[in-house]
Amino acid sequence: MLWVDKYRPKTLDQVMVHTDIAHNLKKLVTEQDSPHLLFYGPSGSGKKTLIMALLRQMFGPGAEKVKVENRTWKIDAGSRSLDLELTTLSSANHIEMSPSDAGFQDRYIVQEVIKEMAKNRPIDTKGKKGFKVLVLNDVDKLSREAQHSLRRTMEKYSAYCRLILCCNSSSRVTEAIRSRCLNVRINAPSEEQIVQVLEFIGKKEGLQLPPGFAARIAEKSNRNLRRAILSFETCRVLQYPFTNKQAIPPMDWEEYISEIASDIMKEQSPKRLFQVRGKLYELLINCIPPEIILKRLLYELLRKLDAELKHEVCHWAAYYEYRMRLGQKAIFHIEAFVAKFMSIYKSFLIATFG
Amino acid sequence: MDDMDMDIPLPEELEFLESNSHFAEQEQEEEDHHYYFPDLDPAAEFLESNSQQSPSPQDLAVPSAEPEFNGHKRSRPPSPEEKRAKVRVAVEEDFAVADEDWPRYSPPPAPPEQAMEEMMFEKEKTLSRFASEIDGECMPITAPSGNRVYAKLNRFQGEERVTKLDYNGYSAELSSEPVNVILERLEQEAFAKALEASSEGQSVLDIPEAQTVHERLWVDKYAPKSFTELLSDEQTNREVLLWLKQWDSIVFGSEIRSTSDDVLSSLKRHSSIVHNQKPLNSKFPRMNGGPKWSNGRRYINARSMDESGSSKSIQDVWNAKSRNIGPPEQKILLLCGSPGLGKTTLAHVAARHCGYHVVEVNASDDRSTASIEAKILDVVQMNSVLSDSRPKCLVVDEIDGALGDGKGAVEVLLKMISSERKPDAGKQSFGKGQQERKSSKKGSKAASLSRPVICICNDLYAPALRPLRQVAKVHIFVQPTVSRVVNRLTYICNKEGMKASAIALTALAEYTECDIRSCLNTLQFLSKKNEALNVFDIGSQVVGQKDTSKNVLDVWKEIFHKRRTKKTERKSHRGKSFEFDSLYSLVSNRGDSNLILDGIHENVLQLNYHDPVMQKTVKCFDNLGVYDLMHQYIMHTQQMPLYVYLPLVAITVHHIVSQVQKPNIEWPKSHQRYRTMMMEKMDILNTWHHKIPPYIARNLSASSFVEDLISPLLHILSPPTVRPVAFQLLSDKEQNDLAQLVSTMVSYTITYKTLKSDILPQTQRCEVADGLALSLVPPISDFINFKDYTSNHYVLSVAMKQVLVHEVEKHKILQVGNDKAGAFTNGGHEVIETGTNNIPLANTSHATAVDLKINENQANVLSWQLNANPTTVSPNLDSNKISRAADCGKLLNMGNMKKPSRSSSSFFDRFKKVNAKGLQSNDRSPQEEATLEKDRYPLLFKFNEGFTNAVKRPVRIREFLS
Secondary structure, eight states: OOHHHHTOOOSTTTOOSSHHHHHHHHHHHHTTOOOOEEEEOOTTSSHHHHHHHHHHHHHGGGGGOOEEEEEEEEEEETTEEEEEEEEEEEOSSEEEEOGGGGGGGHHHIIIIIIHHHHHSOOSOOSSSOOOEEEEEOOGGGSOHHHHHHHHHHHHHTTTTEEEEEEESOGGGSOHHHHHHSEEEEOOOOOHHHHHHHHHHHHHHHTOOOOTTHHHHHHHHTTTOHHHHHHHHHHHHHHOSSOOTTOOOOOOHHHHHHHHHHHHHHHOOSHHHHHHHHHHHHHHHHTTOOHHHHHHHHHHHHHHTSOHHHHHHHHHHHHHHHHHHHHSSOHHHHHHHHHHHHHHHHHHHHHHHHO | OHHHHHHOOOHHHHHHHHHHHHHHHHHHHHHHHHHHOTTTSOHHHHHHHHHHHSSGGGTSOHHHHHHHHHHHHHHSOIIIIIHHHHBOOOOHHHHHHHHHHHHHHSOSOOOHHHHHHHHHHHHHOOEESSGGGSOSOEEEEEOTTSOEEEEEOOBOOHHHHHHHSOOHHHHHHHTTSOHHHHHHHHHHHHHHHHHHHHHTOOOOOOSSOTTTOOSSOHHHHTSOOSGGGOOSOHHHHHHHHHHHHTTHHHHTTGGGHHHHHHHHHHHHHHOOOOOOOOSTTTHHHHHHOHHHHHHHHHHHHHHHHHHHHHHHHHHHHHHHHHHSOOSOSSOEEEEEOSTTSSHHHHHHHHHHHTTOEEEEEOTTSOOOHHHHHHHHHHHHHOOOOSSOOSOEEEEETTGGGOOGGGHHHHHHHHHHHHHHHSOOSTHHHHSSOHHHHHHSOOOSOSSOOOSOEEEEESOTTOGGGHHHHHHSEEEEOOOOOHHHHHHHHHHHHHHHTOEEOHHHHHHHHHHTTTOHHHHHHHHHHHHHHOSEEOHHHHHSTTSOOOOOOOOHHHHHHHHHBOOOOOHHHHHSHHHHHHHHHHHHHHHHHHOOHHHHHHHHHHHGGGSOOOOTTSHHHHHHHHHHHHHHHHHHHHHHHTOGGGGGGHHHHHHHHHHHHOBSSOOOOOOOOHHHHHHHHHHHHHHHHHHHHHHSOHHHHTTOOHHHIIIIIHHHHHHHHSOTTSOSSOGGGSOHHHHHHHHHHHHHHHHTTOEEEEEOTTSOHHHHHHTTTTOOEEEEESOGGGGGOOTTOOOOOOOOOHHHHHHHHHHHHHHHHHHHHHHTTTHHHHHHHHHHHHHHHTOHHHHHHHHHHHHHHHHHHHHSSSSOOGGGSOTTTHHHHHHHHHHHHHHHHHHGGGSOOHHHHHHHHHHHHHHHHHSOGGGGSSOOOHHHHHHHHHTTOSOOOOOOSSOOSSOOOOOOHHHHHO
């Protein structure tokens, strides 16, 4: 088992990073008046971990005994009937799913499946917990229609059903839903916190950490705790005992993007842009989200750029990212950004060096 | 005499006839005309000519009759000369021949007028090797020597000449004939005409009857009726004809073969348009073609001497060839081209020309599979019992418009072709003459293609046609040259008495992109409106431009290609707006804006535009981005009216980057490829995600796999520090590491699986022993396998991978065993282990062999080469290898080839700990060698699937007993 999983806090008491939030959540649950919750924050900050710990706090260890269910739902949508396949994780008291898996048909999932689940009151009436919990992942990827149909469900069945929503960015969750939930923002852990966690793991594993090593990993991890722990383990596997100068293996796709960036810096021409396109496609093929590609590319470019241009380049990156999110074909916009950058950079070079 | 002519139509003659044919026909028409307008000229002249033609041959001896006949013809002005006067064809050779012959045949007192005219022909003839050099209408002529020239056609109004000439003498002479003879002749003539009408023969309607029948569409009126009138590309015409001719052997059978062979040979030889007599209605040419045969005869008589030798040999060759040719290779002809180029006309004319009755199935007919099949069978295998007994030729028009039900047509045709591919027995039954077939029923299989089928489409690349394209002979129509179209239009305008300047007509032709149909319709429309046609009418919106849906590739070409505009046009505002309009309609008519934009995106960077600081590129991509946003917005809000703005993006791009030089356009594949590949990979990720036990998977989303997990995971899965030694050999710390690794693999359901050994050359090298390569399952290493990127991931040795596979299996079994009552499996293990414990001696050598190998792996992990060992060991190793190979061979059936070796190694590693490590030393007693022999014993202890610590090796029962 990876350290990430091995040292994942199981209960709210074990949580190391967001202790204050964990504390508040615990208080919230023990008072038995849990509202709908919306967890949001960047990936690798511990949203899921907190949710799992919260469920355990609510329902005891039974919440961890989950079974996977892959079910096909038949849905009557007016004249035709649809078959939707949905994977759910469920324990006695809660159900977990990502409705956005259904793509553009997520509306039906929300309208039919979730309503169906929310309607059924848990049979176990002897226990004090008279409500069940629905955990919905990736709410920000839900279509607008689905989100609209969600809000009625949230109100109607609130007597015995709690929703826990989880997403990366709350900006794409509609106001209506946000106002119906208790919003819990999970920040990315600070580097100190990450160092703290790494040292904890090191102690548990009986490793000797040279001073500053954990800090280097934390710095490289982009404040992503999962990544920090994973690269920590990677370092351990590659070379132990640690040395202070030990290289921390980079993410492969990040390396690739930095290659692209240096390609762009070397030559600015339509021909080069064509080569860059091929590489961008490679990244996209391997399921790297385009937003992340653009962000990383900007980061890599900025590192090598004259301070004069940084502002302008950032502006254009934001411009094209906005358009990318509005549009559909990400490659058009990423490439447009690359072209724009090439143009700016080239005219800058001509202006400075003649 | 005429009969004789008919029976031996030599190729030369045919050619000559072909070149002259429609004049003759014209004359026929002319005569008809006279007949119907008796006030012009008395019927007497008409009758006279008839009396000369038909009844005489029986009475007259051939040699004597001919000069006389010809002489008479000469002296009787109207028939051959008038014909020539109407359409003057000046061919040097022909005239040379004619001049040579005339003194012989014609009486000296030729009318002086005649001679003068003769001279005129000589002067006015305009010959050229290139059609373009002749202005005005022209027609191709092929000389017997194979030379090909284009001759100018000069049309005269015949009536004037008719009135000039003097017939009186002859009419007086004719009237002396008995009335009953005349009546009989008239009857025959009427009969011939009726037949002619029913056969829809090549009657030329180019007669000035516009005044009387004004309602007819010009398109129909001036549709080419004969092969020579076709405006379409000559190469295509000829190939179509040749293809049709190849059916002759099967359709018309051997009876007519001599004729068609001749035709074929001349087709082959000169690759020229050949006018063939209609083989079935062989009476007709006889009836109406009198004068022209005499021409042909004259010509042949003169030429046959020097021609016969060569032509005969070719004929023989061809005959020999044609004996065993069946129908053409491709049984279906697929004509494609944009509308109005004359595809349908060509199909009809050519089929008729070859003597077929054309049956057309077009989009307006029911085209469901059932009905189309019945129809095709009907056409292909039946013969009409009614009057028209010519074989049929199926023309499936607008086959690309076949959608849904209409696909039936393509399917049926394909089915028939595929059945044809099998040796068809029915072929012979068709190889009979027409007469036989009339009476006898078809004996062939139900569905086989024995008649030519011509399919016509506009878009060759329509999806419905994909299968057909592979089996059919495809001809792509090209636009006729503007000058050719304009010539024709001028001619028609003249006929219709419409004033039209050549400039205007040229503009019209360009405007409609040489779509003749559209041109004619426009002209007819305008002729009603005002008399004179000017350029303005065409340029203005009076004439609607037709919706041309072009091939996508053409659209891209248009976008990237800047037209060289004339200076005047460039200055004027009109040129620009016209360009804009045409481009806009081009893109919007194509409709598939997504594909068009993809193509632009794919190809724009390959263009050679001048762009020093990439500003044009930026603009281009901004526009593409605008398109993307707009498209997404339209899809999202369903505001379809906004679609009209999408083509503007393409036009903007055109203005930014279009170049004069021709672009090299590729079909946009990369986006499609990206979509499918990404889907595949997403699928892999998702299935993997679902396979991972929920207590881990629930904390991850599929996207975080790629972002955070896979790179470190690959590092963690391939630790460079772990030695590829069996579990028990490792130190405690190493054991811990290995256990950790294995548990990771198990928790993420990752394992190694064997793949075909030829995937990686690197593994192939070290896998000589096993012929196996191990790779990760699921293939997560693919996710970092970018193009032109080398990751510095450590690659585990194969031995190590095998250890891992083994351990993972064990771990899984243990897990299962923990969950269930593991008594059964454990018990099984025990039994085997005790069994093997009895033969430690025999196994020691085996154990050492394994040890040696392990040592080697340590020393030389990546390249697993046995020869690198000390020489003392090598014999031993060899024997071990042999035994192992034998083992492996036996165990192959069980399908888990690698397991025995691994399991044996781990089992003997226990012994190793007990025994000294000295076993690694190379001393080996000969008795151990002897025990090796036992390894080859045929008895095999087979263990079922799953994992065991036991040794799988042959054991004799007596060894247990001893």
